Amino acid sequence: MIGFEYDIVVSGGGVAGLTAASVFGSAGFTVLCLDPAPPVTTRDQAGSDLRTTAFLQPAQALLEKSGLWARLEPHAADLQVMRIVDAGGIEPEPRITKEFDASDISDKPFGWNLPNWLLRREMVAHLESLPNVSFLPGKGTTSLFTREGEARVGLSDGRRVRCRLVIAADGRNSPMREAAGIDVKTTHYGQKALAFAVTHPIPHGNVSTEIHRSGGPFTLVPLPDYEGRPSSAVVWMEEGAEVQRLSALPQADFEGAMNQRSCHLFGPLTLASRRTVWPIISQIASTLYAERLALVAEAAHVVPPIGAQGLNMSLGDMRVLLELAEAAPDRLGDLTMLETYHRRRHAEILARVTGIDLLNRASMMRAQPLRDARAMALNAIYSLAPVRKTIMQLGLGARG
Numbered sequence: 304m305i306g307f308e309y310d311i312v313v314s315g316g317g318v319a320g321l322t323a324a325s326v327f328g329s330a331g332f333t334v335l336c337l338d339p340a341p342p343v344t345t346r347d348q349a350g351s352d353l354r355t356t357a358f359l360q361p362a363q364a365l366l367e368k369s370g371l372w373a374r375l376e377p378h379a380a381d382l383q384v385m386r387i388v389d390a391g392g393i394e395p396e397p398r399i400t401k402e403f404d405a406s407d408i409s410d411k412p413f414g415w416n417l418p419n420w421l422l423r424r425e426m427v428a429h430l431e432s433l434p435n436v437s438f439l440p441g442k443g444t445t446s447l448f449t450r451e452g453e454a455r456v457g458l459s460d461g462r463r464v465r466c467r468l469v470i471a472a473d474g475r476n477s478p479m480r481e482a483a484g485i486d487v488k489t490t491h492y493g494q495k496a497l498a499f500a501v502t503h504p505i506p507h508g509n510v511s512t513e514i515h516r517s518g519g520p521f522t523l524v525p526l527p528d529y530e531g532r533p534s535s536a537v538v539w540m541e542e543g544a545e546v547q548r549l550s551a552l553p554q555a556d557f558e559g560a561m562n563q564r565s566c567h568l569f570g571p572l573t574l575a576s577r578r579t580v581w582p583i584i585s586q587i588a589s590t591l592y593a594e595r596l597a598l599v600a601e602a603a604h605v606v607p608p609i610g611a612q613g614l615n616m617s618l619g620d621m622r623v624l625l626e627l628a629e630a631a632p633d634r635l636g637d638l639t640m641l642e643t644y645h646r647r648r649h650a651e652i653l654a655r656v657t658g659i660d661l662l663n664r665a666s667m668m669r670a671q672p673l674r675d676a677r678a679m680a681l682n683a684i685y686s687l688a689p690v691r692k693t694i695m696q697l698g699l700g701a702r703g
């Protein structure tokens with residue numbers, strides 16, 4: 304039975320899908336957003352997403368436009384300095400430390416860090432305030448039928464809805480992408496990431512720190528104080544078997560291992576949350592559209608968590624889609640709009656996926672001569688001020 308009609312169906316209510324629903328809902332489009340897994344919106348509940356998202360500078364305007372920024376800003380930690388540490392010598396200690404300060408290129412911080420569970424809480428609350436948006440947690444999309452003028456989307460409760468555009472934000476195994484028959488190219492690294500929160504005696508001073516040794520980076524990203532103590536979110540990448548071993552260690556042994564790996568930069572770290580494990584891959588879809596369907600976020604591209612690119616690239620997808628939709632609302636979801644979306648985003652996404660793949664491989668390196676070459680490259684890049692500034696701007700997505 305055909306029940307409803309919407310401008311847009313957003314398949315997926317992860318951070319990207321909830322953002323898409325907010326962005327297009329705030330712009331006045333009628334939106335249905337679905338997710339079979341209801342969002343977990345408290346920190347310590349089972350299944351909560353303890354990753355954090357560092358929203359980089361260009362994200363702010365889109366979040367403001369969608370009405371989300373005012374809700375998020377009070378919970379955000381500023382990221383003023385990005386510190387890269389090479390600890391790839393014989394001993395696990397810093398041998399090169401370079402700091403990239405946002406004040407070299409702008410009067411704003413590089414970005415703002417927020418926990419993903421909190422993003423879900425605030426985004427769901429925002430959707431409730433938008434009368435033209437319906438969010439259906441506990442229900443998913445099951446089928447896709449399209450023709451030139453519309454899409455018909457089957458839902459897990461047996462209904463079908465009609466819309467002009469389907470936005471697939473349903474993750475790296477996107478069912479809508481598969482229903483449309485779009486291929487992906489996937490790279491496996493044999494790597495996983497541990498994501499968790501810590502407290503530490505030395506304040507982070509709004510410095511985000513990426514420590515490279517082997518196996519992948521160990522990254523500390525500032526959070527607001529937790530229970531009165533300075534706090535950071537950690538992403539620790541290693542070979543998959545090592546991550547499984549680390550995640551199963553008793554707390555004291557785990558803290559010993561992470562203190563060695565963090566080179567004691569903030570004093571002894573204390574584990575302040577569960578440890579969560581995430582598989583690491585790179586992936587890119589061969590095309591970003593099919594008839595009446597646009598892929599965004601991890602349905603379109605997945606990158607290892609280096610340089611806070613993942614969700615920020617996703618916001619880039621939404622920025623372009625919104626611009627096209629607002630420029631010609633009567634052409635929402637038509638072939639011209641979707642071809643333009645693909646043309647404006649795919650090459651940029653491919654460049655970022657390729658660049659982050661290289662950075663990840665450099666960070667994983669085990670052989671000592673390669674680790675030494677990596678340290679020399681960091682020194683060389685840093686010592687040339689124009690190169691340093693260009694890299695900062697590219698990292699932000701402020702230059703294409």
Ligand SMILES: Cc1cc2nc3c(=O)[nH]c(=O)nc-3n(C[C@H](O)[C@H](O)[C@H](O)COP(=O)(O)OP(=O)(O)OC[C@H]3O[C@@H](n4cnc5c(N)ncnc54)[C@H](O)[C@@H]3O)c2cc1C
Binds near residue numbers: 315318443472474478
């Ligand atoms: C350890 C780690 C740290 C990261 N740190 C950062 C960072 O600092 N900055 C940054 O920009 N990015 C970061 N990222 C990337 C970022 O977390 C992801 O880009 C973001 O969470 C992607 O979310 P998504 O909504 O595309 O996918 P998901 O979170 O996977 O959401 C997809 C949703 O689709 C739903 N779904 C599945 N099937 C259906 C269906 N049939 N119908 C409807 N819905 C369906 C799922 O239930 C799920 O909720 C990090 C990633 C990792 C692994």
